[in-house]
Amino acid sequence: xxxxxxxxxxxxxxxxxxxxxxxxxxxxxxxxxxxxxxxxxxxxxxxxxxxxxxxxxxxxxxxxxxxxxxxxxxxxxxxxxxxxxxxxxxxxxxxxxxxxxxxxxxxxxxxxxxxxxxxxxxxxxxxxxxxxxxxxxxxxxxxxxxxxxxxxxxxxxxxxxxxxxxxxxxxxxxxxxxxxxxxxxxxxxxxxxxxxxxxxxxxxxxxxxxxxxxxxxxxxxxxxxxxxxxxxxxxxxxxxxxxxx
Numbered sequence: 576x577x578x579x580x581x582x583x584x585x586x587x588x589x590x591x592x593x594x595x596x597x598x599x600x601x602x603x604x605x606x607x608x609x610x611x612x613x614x615x616x617x618x619x620x621x622x623x624x625x626x627x628x629x630x631x632x633x634x635x636x637x638x639x640x641x642x643x644x645x646x647x648x649x650x651x652x653x654x655x656x657x658x659x660x661x662x663x664x665x666x667x668x669x670x671x672x673x674x675x676x677x678x679x680x681x682x683x684x685x686x687x688x689x690x691x692x693x694x695x696x697x698x699x700x701x702x703x704x705x706x707x708x709x710x711x712x713x714x715x716x717x718x719x720x721x722x723x724x725x726x727x728x729x730x731x732x733x734x735x736x737x738x739x740x741x742x743x744x745x746x747x748x749x750x751x752x753x754x755x756x757x758x759x760x761x762x763x764x765x766x767x768x769x770x771x772x773x774x775x776x777x778x779x780x781x782x783x784x785x786x787x788x789x790x791x792x793x794x795x796x797x798x799x800x801x802x803x804x805x806x807x808x809x810x811x812x813x814x815x816x817x818x819x820x
Contacts, residue, residue: 593795615793629743630739631739647818654784656784661775661779671729674730695727767782787818
């Protein structure tokens, strides 16, 4: 969780500072991104303190959603899950592994031996001479892919966010079954769920965001649909469902 604010912001000064950092970033100054990120964190603390919220950062989400491609986080159904960078990376690897497992195909050669293949691997990596049955080939494929999943290319996007909340509820990790608890938490007046992740980055704190307007992109340099830099002073409008504003 970010600390209470220690800086009072003047809007004109903040706009000018952010614009200057963006110019430095475009000119190749890598330190400008880090400085802008710190400035953004300080502003987030100020907004949270002013509006009566807590703010959590950094939090990461793994999935098809990216603030560079979309602006409205999808919170329907199981909510919008956020956690440590390691938890998000673990989740991304799990998705890649599951897709690889779903794509396993077995086939028989002209000698009656059974083989398997998937988009990234094949039985040539495991037992080129083949197996005695389709079931044996499939089981070997599952074992091989599970043990080598770390080498699979990631097929989901890991993005960084701020999460604002004022009324969280703490629940056990529900695994892949969050829909009931998400609906109940909303109906009971909560705006976030906190849980101890027992699967990805086991033991770490994770969150389920229940409302899109409380999820904000952590990228300090973000452009609007007009291609112009969105000033930091417009990035934490907690009534706006866009993660960019």
